Amino acid sequence: MSHRSPEGTEDTAGTEPTYAGHTEPQGGAVGLEKQDDAFPGETRTDVKFSELVGQTHTAAVLDPLAPPVLSVSNLKMYFPVKSGGVVRRTVGHVQAVDGISFEVPEGGSLGLVGESGCGKSTTGRLITRLYDPTGGSMIFDGQDLATLSQKEMLPLRREVQMIFQDPYSSLNPRHTVGTIVGTPLRVHNMVPKNKVLDRVQELLEVVGLNPEHYNRYPNEFSGGQRQRIGIARALALQPKIMVADEPVSALDVSIQAQVINLMQDLQKEFGIAFLFIAHDLAIVRHFCPEVAVMYLGKIVEIGDRESIYSHARHPYTQALLSAVPDVKQAVIGGRRERIRLEGDVPSPINPPSGCRFRTRCPIAQEICAKHEPPLLQIGQRHKVACHFPGEIGQHPTEPLTARLLGVDNAGSPDPGATPSKDLVTKPGYDDTWFDLDTKTFGRA
Ligand SMILES: Nc1ncnc2c1ncn2[C@@H]1O[C@H](COP(=O)(O)OP(=O)(O)O)[C@@H](O)[C@H]1O
């Protein structure tokens, strides 16, 4: 594992620059970022994204026939934890990302949502190969990004770009905007040297900045403008996919919508696929026709917009949704209050056995401590990892997964049962799935 973060250089967009005196803020402008404030009742500032974004820009639609541009399978990142003292031994691992699988369709957009520390940024940094994964594969353009050497990765860096959370620390304060946006063009020989400035100015115009301002320094711009510079830098290489890691959470609420709109326009215009990371289901709702919900290094539920926002079956997704103002009513019916989760997010060094959410889950039972729930496809484009998947207040009383796992309802081995072979989690969706009503695998 290594973190290739060049100090004070901007020469390869796709590696994250960090600069002395600038650190990534832990808290964002919106809601669920700080762990202590995960569900802070009425104290959280709700973003009216539906109103802000909905005015001029339509939400992205899903093309179910689009082939995947990126197919991630069983991806893992374990960071070693070292002991103190002179001989630093590895005493454990932070299981930041622990076997996640998903696809991003060509020109599509997948939202990756969850509380702070659940492994979202690590996932983004694995895809852009700022980290070397502990395991799994990431198929892009027929190649496995997970196993390529840094040299082999170089041509692909063009195609896989990242927009960082903090527009203050991700731009080198000592470089002009022209250098920041122009360097990737030069490094990757995108245009002849005498055309770099023209291209930089075009890019600045595309992202809504004054093309004459190429000679200015980042500190002469506002946060929103800086994020536009970051987007121009990522856009310079005409990538096939962009990983946007909470690209607006460091920005003022009114600016957030503008930057989202810009990304949405660019996505349509250039057909760029997005992995859009957010800690808030409100933001990705308008940007992403598909959403994956993460908890403590695992994907707990993934599906199209309709499945996630109107038919969530996982207690964690339901809790997150209850904090989104305009879907709150639809999800929790007459109950207007937010679903509050008890306790803190456990440590990813020593996560709970079985289902990692069980220590905070309001409906956990014995089997939850014994077996990890499989990420089961339960609809055409909907998967959930819970032994008791169901609507709020209508979760089944008996685990739906017991028979599939070959155990009894308490999770103890059932000598008469054979575990199902259908439980291996694949990145995409199958034509058949587990029907929650009939409790059998079938086709729609
Ligand atoms: N370089 C690292 N070394 C060790 N632990 C890390 C490193 N980066 C992240 N982590 C840990 O991995 C977990 C996931 O972090 P991260 O991916 O940043 O979460 P998120 O982006 O969802 O807030 C956290 O517990 C974090 O402390």
Ligand code: SF4
């Ligand atoms: S598997 Fe059990 S603990 Fe996990 S979310 Fe479902 S009910 Fe809760």
Ligand SMILES: [Mg+2]
């Ligand atoms: Mg993060």
